[in-house]
Amino acid sequence: MRNPPVYLDYNATTPCDPKVVEAMLPFFTEQFGNAASRTHAYGWLAEEAVEEARAQLARVIGAEPLEIIFTSGATEAANLAIKGMFERASGPDKHIITLKTEHKAVLDCCRRVEEAGGTVTYLEVNAAGLPDVQELEAAIQPNTALIAAMYANNETGVIQPVKEIAGIAAKHGVPFFCDAVQAVGKIPVDVKEEGVDLLAFSAHKMYGPKGVGALYISRKLSGRKPVPQIEGGGHERGQRSGTLNVPGIVGFGKAAELAMAGMEAEFSRLKRLRDKLENALRRVEGSHVNGYSSPRLPHVCNISFEAVEGERLLLQLAKSLAVSSGSACSSVTQQPSHVLEAMGVPHRLAMSTLRLSLGRFTTEEEVDFAIGEIGKTIEILRQVRK
Ligand SMILES: Cc1ncc(COP(=O)(O)O)c(C=O)c1O
Structure with a gap:
């Protein structure tokens, strides 16, 4: 315990x-104005704070402030990007390309697109969690409305070939949407350099509050922007109506500023701690790190163990460690992860997998403790099986 x-x-x-x-607090009380109120100082102050946050967020991804649209999170941003671009496209038999390893926020939108009469190509990945970009190029059709590929996988941390995908999309004139929830604030992301047209990110994955996110929409899409999915009031230049969550947005902006300032040092610190954890766990017999040979986020380790029951392992560990078997959204379903399945990880092994993700407040002592706990628990569970 x-x-x-x-x-x-x-x-x-x-x-x-x-x-x-601390940055958010005044916006709940004294500075509680509605950023859309144009007739008094309360509104002006709120609007000023929102615009400052918009600039902070633009900086963290190399965009211009006017290209940032606030949403309630990355799920909403993905819905706006995918459904909105699908609706925007003209002609019959509209088509979208995505990857089998995307987050449910993207995959479920793609299912909806199929229900609406569209077609979707779900690209395979290899054992390292990476797509074949030639296959991606070959999948493009004259009616392809969007390519959707994530920046870094939430379960394995595997970083996708974003710039290459963007290059192929641009070559064929197909807009490219990137779910960059796990990457922004952790590793350098530059939408202009990489050629991304739409990009989703979220405050609560980068030490900001829950319930606020953003969609970057490139100026280059002018006239081809996503069709709004939430209407009423015309906020956010008509792209997303609804009174802005001013405290949340201020917090999101501050979180982006802090992440940018500390990114380099935090990258090295977390990578060192993750490698220590991972190297120790790799010494456990029958362990396999998923995505080990790929470029990965510095703070993520996705590891499967042979001959242990995954559910029991998690249950035992829960007394002392907060870890997961995959994404928070699918860990309740007790299904093997669709990401590991797509990477060809055998069902039994996929069912006994831990996703360990470290962060700003992780200490060396905690990593040492985790190494001991996981090792000990696996040993006990294996003894019981004998
Ligand atoms: C890769 C990825 N995309 C999208 C989301 C959804 O983000 P939000 O919680 O802001 O809706 C998550 C959250 O788990 C994620 O990891």
């Missing part, structure tokens, strides 16, 4: 940085 358990599930969500909370 360890109370509170050591938190190693930063890919599910991150705690708010105290500096983020």
